Amino acid sequence: MTTSHQDRRALRDMLRKSGVLTPDWGAAFEVVPRHLFLPEVMWPSTEEGHTAVSRIHDPDGWWHWANADVPIVTQWDDGTHLGLRHGVLATSSSSMPTAVFSMFAELLVFEGAKVLEIGTGTGWCAALLSARLGERNVVSVEIDEEVADTARRSLAAAGWHPEIVVGDGLLGSPEHAPYDRVLVTAGVREVPHAWIEQTRPGGVLVMPWGTHYTGQNPLVRLVVNDDGSAGGRFSSAARFMHLRSQRDRRVTRADYVPGDEWPGDTRRSFTDLPVDEVMDDSGYAVFDFVAGLLVPGCVHAHGRTRSGNRTMWLYGLDGPSWAAVFFDEEYSLESRVFQGGPRDLWDEVEAAHRWWTEQGRPRHEEFGLTVTADGRQEVWFREPAVLLPRSEAAPAEAGG
Template structure:
């Protein structure tokens, strides 16, 4: 047994012990697909300082490269939309834009997708191609299509897949539009976060088929939803337990904040809830239901910390500050962001603060709704 075969077997053992790898067909896929082949261009190592996060390249000549490829960790493979590890020496301080997702999450999602032999699958977000290869191993190349928005990322994935002997149908384009030429699909799986489920995915999935995707907002609390498509062209389902986070699909990423509004203006009142409530994952998710396109930043002005929510598209904002344990909020624009968040969170708490895996997701041509059970 070669070094990488032993590492694959050890990875499968770890994923099985953690409960993410649950069935034999997917274990065979993990043991059969060489993850390191999808990382031959290297990856970035995260370096945290007191003030910034930087990224330094790790290339295949690094003595720990092969072992790192088989650790259960996400490995960043692209920075700022264009920079790959081979492009630089030293460090870069920009945001990651593509990665090889941690194997436990990849396998957990593939298990949750509930595929059977003969199912046709559309993957949104090819990335390095590792999860695509697992699908090919399980189902066969001819039943797997994968869409990637970044031509360079897709090209590198194609090369790695070919090296491993796989030839799925790879598409460069906007994954939010799906890939209608291969429809209908039995399963759709998205390896990126989205704010709203595109109707195109529903239209391209056969009735009874499943869509597995991570729903998020611009305050970055996200949950994995499994939706079943119905005969009437709608879809519904629930969130699956566990906090899951992906990079947002590029067409649904938040806009630049631009010039901040005058935070000394607006209407001020005592806040019933402080900004610290959205530090909690579940509460922040509920807040996002009221303000899905609000971005959260923290400022220090005149020696005072202000927690600011901005909906750039709606030109609405809220700024909260604390003084002696009492919170106040100033709000401006055509809507009152914090009023809506307070109302939503207070109502959820009055209903017993049900966990997110009890929430219902429904998508129709009229839009997307997310609700929780009422007391």
């Protein structure tokens, strides 16, 4: 147990040093330890992937990961997964503490503020908010009844009783509105206007927002206006599980390029764009975010050939368009490009990269999002009046 206390102090000191654990959240951190909201078996995110850690069979490992700054999966495959081996799709988790307190910093709560949380998960965030604001000021919505029940039990055992609502988070919780703050702890691609309608003018919504192109969803802070619109800037990059109704459908190469041969109408070309400019294994690269904004309705995947060279596949969600790029890393020669379907997806990615380079390689903080009073999403560059350019071949999609 001594080691667990040391690990928790080390986590607290790291969060303070990084600046995300501000003095106004210090007391809540101390009285709401994360481990109270973690299951007996959990899957921390490590360099090797997700490995099950059991509190019974590996107590030292369990305590270590409970106090580590990593996300921890607590549910796979919407609860259908059984056993210790990880499942296919992570569907509920305890977010890494750095991400939690970064979101709190953007939320800017105040004494007596009423907060709506979308995505209860383990209940840790709801407990932290309760400790800071009082449990009567916290409403949390969870779509999964089993997850919500587990969170309720953990919260009660820890001495907290905020309002936990089982339902579709897209609808918010109108019966408890209005709110001063809305915190969304799942990735969002389209902002439901219900969240804005249930927030007081001047109120703030904080959420991870992203496109289909990548699993990256930087935090955005939206301020609600008197006319029913809301807008604000992006901040740090992040990766969150998406809202259930906004997950991408799973696509494979066989959906677009069946068989072992290239289709007869395949267009062949070359590119001299270096692989490191368009592929980043960290998942937090700025260009991935920008490509998603400028090449809407597209997902991409990475891979390697048998010889070890990196490849990129692009798939259009609006039809049969696809592209494959085989990067020549050994000799730094032009890389081979294959494209099919009505859109030239790789050409769109190259155009996005040219635009980004010409603008001085802007970072996340130079972009912003507006949700209009009629629910349209508009992404802008540096100023709300400057909307992003878009490809004529790209589909009309939120965020474009």
